[in-house]
Amino acid sequence: MRYLKDATIWTGEKLIENGWLLIKDGAIAEVGTGSIEDGESVSGKIIMPGFINMHSHLYSTLFRGFGISIMPITFKDILSEVWWQWDKKMDEKAVYYSALIGGIESLKAGITTIVDHHASYGYIKGSLRSLKEAVVDTLGMRADFCFEVSDRNGKEPAEKAIEENIEFAEETSGSSLLSAHIGLHASFTLGDETLIKVKKLTPEGIGFHIHLSEGIEDEIITRKVHGKSPTARLRDHGLLNQKSIVVHGIHLDEEEKNILKGQDVIFAHTPQSNMNNAVGTAYIRDLLQKGINVVLGTDGYSLNILNELRTLPLLQKHTKRDYNAIGLAELIKIWENGYSAASRLFGIKVGKIKPGYAADIIVADYEPFTPINDKNFYGHLLYGMTDRLNVLDVYINGKKVLSDGNPIGVEYHKVRQEAQAVAKKMWERMGYNA
């Protein structure tokens, strides 16, 4: 049992000044205002629900500062010449430290739940357990993992990747901190034989996590080889359900959007990555108007979901050359969809500071210089906090996991030193000497 008091609290619905809250058994038990005797004072700070990252690639964490010597031309070049080489060179240590450092960076950015799409063809069996050990067991985050099945390296590695997914998914039941998907790369690198096998081996009630229509290649190759759109193909293989996450969806036609709505999938949008890879823009208003569950993810581009929130409207407005291409109400909907999706995956309630919700909260320094209230909180989130929010403490499932900016349970400077050594070796395997 723990009280936090003297805070400004954004509950997800209203802003409370001089508020307090009680955490009990991993959940929010009570919220109130005024002074109370017990508890830790967080005067001058703002408390709010922790953030959700619905699509990340922790395996790219140690790429920071890596020198690319090649010049990819198409999106497929970016994959085949950079990322598919990178993931083949990963060993157990590289996977573990990518996840540990990436998890710490996420906590510092206020993220309490991370849904990660993992690839490490250099280290398949046991890799998801390494992620769990780093992110959930060591850092205390709420996380969902999967391994990216693909036929790009041949049949045997694809089979091992399927096994890794299935074994891990079977192990995760019973924990509200851990969840699993069956990971798939994208339609254009997956043959029918593999998809049939994946579906056959996957236990009921598990979702699939897959890139969809990111580069135009996915549409062109799938239609040419299989005679249908990638979305129709995934549906026909029984891979789209309420827990399935499709990512990007940039080149979808109307029929594909209707399929996604019909299957009630989660749709992850990653604006910064899409801009960086020059793959195009998914028109978010169209998707929302169809009732598709659009959520936000970082992809491999960053580990800061607030940066994605900031970029989302910029990309829509810029691409359409229309100031009204997206509005604040739509951004709020997407932000809240992230909480609904996380609640759906983990079987608990997250995203509000209200009795009965999991105590996944952040305590941060934010110094508004204009009025802040119930009505304009999201204006501050979008234009102020995305620019400068200093996350101090993080609680997940009621447990303090970040204290004054430092992860609890690891010595941050030692982890960073070790990660640097692991990254150097990883870069050497890639033929780059820093």
Ligand SMILES: [Zn+2]
């Ligand atoms: Zn991705």
